[in-house]
Amino acid sequence: MGNSQFKDTLHRSKLRMSHAASKVHHSPESSPAVSASTDQPQQQDSDNIYVKGRRYQRKNSKYPMPNDEEEQDRLTNVHYLLKHCFGSNYSAPVRDLLLHSASCIYAQRSCPTSLFSQSTVSGSNASTLSNATTTNMLKHIVEPRVLDIACGTGIWVLEMCSDFPRAQLYGIDISAMYPGTIKPPNAHFMQGDVRDGLPFPDAHFDYIHMQLVYNCFSRSESDRLLREIKRVLKPGGYVEFREVDPKLRNTGPKAEKQYQTFSRLMIERDVDITWARHMCESMEQVSELTDIHHQSLTISFMASGMAGETFYSTVEGEMEGYRRLITESMGISDEEYTDSIKKVLSECTQKRAYVTYYMAWARKPIYDHATTPSPPPLQHIMTQHDTQRQQQQRQLQQPTHTNQKREKRKSSGTASTSQSRHSVSAPPTSSREIWDKQDKTDIEQFVHGYIE
Numbered sequence: 001m002g003n004s005q006f007k008d009t010l011h012r013s014k015l016r017m018s019h020a021a022s023k024v025h026h027s028p029e030s031s032p033a034v035s036a037s038t039d040q041p042q043q044q045d046s047d048n049i050y051v052k053g054r055r056y057q058r059k060n061s062k063y064p065m066p067n068d069e070e071e072q073d074r075l076t077n078v079h080y081l082l083k084h085c086f087g088s089n090y091s092a093p094v095r096d097l098l099l100h101s102a103s104c105i106y107a108q109r110s111c112p113t114s115l116f117s118q119s120t121v122s123g124s125n126a127s128t129l130s131n132a133t134t135t136n137m138l139k140h141i142v143e144p145r146v147l148d149i150a151c152g153t154g155i156w157v158l159e160m161c162s163d164f165p166r167a168q169l170y171g172i173d174i175s176a177m178y179p180g181t182i183k184p185p186n187a188h189f190m191q192g193d194v195r196d197g198l199p200f201p202d203a204h205f206d207y208i209h210m211q212l213v214y215n216c217f218s219r220s221e222s223d224r225l226l227r228e229i230k231r232v233l234k235p236g237g238y239v240e241f242r243e244v245d246p247k248l249r250n251t252g253p254k255a256e257k258q259y260q261t262f263s264r265l266m267i268e269r270d271v272d273i274t275w276a277r278h279m280c281e282s283m284e285q286v287s288e289l290t291d292i293h294h295q296s297l298t299i300s301f302m303a304s305g306m307a308g309e310t311f312y313s314t315v316e317g318e319m320e321g322y323r324r325l326i327t328e329s330m331g332i333s334d335e336e337y338t339d340s341i342k343k344v345l346s347e348c349t350q351k352r353a354y355v356t357y358y359m360a361w362a363r364k365p366i367y368d369h370a371t372t373p374s375p376p377p378l379q380h381i382m383t384q385h386d387t388q389r390q391q392q393q394r395q396l397q398q399p400t401h402t403n404q405k406r407e408k409r410k411s412s413g414t415a416s417t418s419q420s421r422h423s424v425s426a427p428p429t430s431s432r433e434i435w436d437k438q439d440k441t442d443i444e445q446f447v448h449g450y451i452e
């Protein structure tokens with residue numbers, strides 16, 4: 001990537017930064033109500049609140065960062081920094097999928113004919129299944145669909161739109177920072193709180209991306225979101241997260257103290273700022289995604305060139321963004337906070353501190369044990385099997401060892417365990433696990449019955 005993308009946004013954000021101090025204690029130009037002497041909100045509308053010259057969204061009280069132009073420039077800088085560090089806007093192997101492939105919708109005809117039960121499979125897997133399942137199936141080609149969760153300014157969506165003109169790109173964010181009207185025809189943005197769920201049908205997307213949300217959600221909210229991601233992903237679809245660990249490493253006492261304060265305040269707000277460190281584990285354990293790949297890299301305060309400058313300015317901008325949270329919660333003045341930012345930055349430069357960026361991608365399994373209808377209960381199968389065998393046995397009038405064992409089990413209560421297994425109304429957490437366990441027992445009985 002050339003330096004021009006960095007240069008443009010870096011220049012704009014530097015200009016804004018130089019005005020940042022003077023904006024403190026002044027209302028934004030758009031705000032008619034001026035209250036220079038207090039930290040109270042100066043103006044609000046249905047979406048936003050204006051405090052000390054900065055604009056914040058009002059809907060997610062956990063999320064402490066502003067959403068104004070200054071923050072939008074910072075986000076643009078971080079976007080280019082991540083793109084530069086990881087070498088591209090995406091690491092998952094989705095290029096061919098988004099350039100060439102189309103997914104197939106299989107519509108199984110049911111009665112009446114206007115009703116279809118649909119299932120979609122992402123990318124190349126579609127053709128594999130299309131050969132296997134041909135009876136009563138209608139096939140429609142749909143363009144690949146991509147979702148960016150917490151899309152911010154929408155820059156990732158816009159760039160992906162031009163890289164993949166055949167794909168339909170969707171962005172959702174709690175703040176409408178993304179372009180409203182002037183955008184490519186394949187870009188679609190919507191405002192929404194993703195903690196309420198993802199407003200899309202099941203198995204809708206080929207690829208889902210989420211970047212820089214370490215300061216947005218509690219652990220239970222990100223777990224719920226992971227389950228939603230899995231729901232709206234097509235079988236075989238990809239998900240990718242890019243994240244930063246907010247803890248600066250290799251620092252001194254000033255940065256450490258600032259991190260401890262920040263960490264405590266975020267815990268008080270029930271925000272899990274350690275998301276970057278456990279996102280792989282959560283992908284596997286919470287949403288049972290597979291084929292997990294991850295990469296981490298560091299960038300230091302000593303990094304040279306445009307990337308180093310951009311990094312420094314984004315860290316400074318981030319600290320500036322936390323001004324309201326820290327000054328209000330800690331009861332410290334703006335002057336004190338400005339002074340502490342300077343000292344922390346200088347300490348970090350001196351110590352060659354660094355941050356870690358993380359990337360992880362994974363796939364939704366083609367066969368989803370959680371959502372694919374379970375096979376008929378084993379007891380049912382066994383009952384039919386038993387009935388047939390009992391008939392045969394009655395004819396032969398030669399009871400087998402298996403039957404004797406089964407009779408024994410029935411009288412010793414094993415059968416009631418089996419019954420309670422099948423009478424559980426809630427679906428099993430993993431049908432494979434249940435099947436594995438039961439299969440083993442039944443196979444053992446089968447083998448014992450005929451070999452012993």
Ligand SMILES: C[S@@+](CC[C@H](N)C(=O)[O-])C[C@H]1O[C@@H](n2cnc3c(N)ncnc32)[C@H](O)[C@@H]1O
Pocket residue numbers: 057060063067075076079149150151152153172173174175192193194195210211212213216
């Ligand atoms: C640090 S920004 C990252 C934005 C974007 N992903 C990027 O990389 O530039 C975090 C984003 O999460 C959004 N956000 C916070 N809470 C949210 C929620 N509950 N639902 C949807 N978006 C949310 C914020 O508005 C903000 O745009």
